[in-house]
Amino acid sequence: MYARQRGDDLTIPDTWEKHNWERPYVFLKKLEADNSHSANDFQSHRYLLDKLVSGYNVKRAISRRSFTSVAERELPSSVLDSLTRCLYQALTQETHLFAAMVTHGVQGWADAAWLLDHTPRALKRSDRASDTEVVSKIIQGQGWAGGKGVTVLLGINWQFSANTFADPDIAYARALLDVGRVGHALLLEAQHLGLVARMTPAVHEETASQMLRLSEERDVLYAIRLVIPG
Structure with missing residues (x-):
């Protein structure tokens, strides 16, 4: 397994292991623990926000x-x-x-x-x-x-x-x-x-x-x- 090969002290959840998602799980856990960006720092992604406030129908988008x-x-x-x-x-x-x-x-x-x-x-x-x-x-x-x-x-x-x-x-x-x-x-x-x-x-x-x-x-x-x- 990717996590064990890297020596990371992680327990892979059963669902992630079942679908062979160990590698992305390790990356995401690393990202979760990353302190280089504060969780309180707000980042405005205007290119996405524009889509959500300019009359797009949420139900249509979801479906x-x-x-x-x-x-x-x-x-x-x-x-x-x-x-x-x-x-x-x-x-x-x-x-x-x-x-x-x-x-x-x-x-x-x-x-x-x-x-x-x-x-x-x-x-x-x-x-x-x-x-x-x-x-x-x-x-x-x-x-x-x-x-x-x-x-x-x-x-x-x-x-x-x-x-x-x-x-x-x-x-x-x-x-x-x-x-x-x-x-x-x-x-x-x-x-x-x-x-x-x-x-x-x-x-x-x-x-x-x-x-x-x-x-x-x-x-x-x-x-x-x-x-x-x-």
Whole structure:
């Protein structure tokens, strides 16, 4: 077990052990014990708060659905503009994170992979293959890579994180929480636009890195696929 291998004095709860979640449990317990940030320090995440106070329906947000089929029509370019704007708003604050998009069947956009840089803002198109087969491999062969839509990849820039957190476990645990917050903001935006989603933390980092030509200090942590429901 991960905890025992590291010599951590932790008792893994039965549920976590049953599902082989020992490793994230260790990270989260470390984060809980981290004293580098006071529990009383309030952090305003405007990119998420804006979604929650601007007329979004809470019941709709809670009951959002995962897609089982994908519409054949193209995504309007305005939808991608809104999603990109949402990501840039988040990345401006979460400077240790990065995002990328893979577009398939978006009006006015090539079927390609795009890396979002936010300092300065830029969209960099990758010259590597980014077809359905590649996206499927990135999400570990799960069967929802096909059809028209946008796949968003969220990850951590270790160079920025190392400057803030001396303990790599703390850096990783905080990155997981921050990626989750950014992903939640993106899902709220997508739901407002009439999209549905599927998501996974089970990403094949090497395939994602090759597709996006990532430098060594960048790792993809999460994949979110957004589509018009069929």
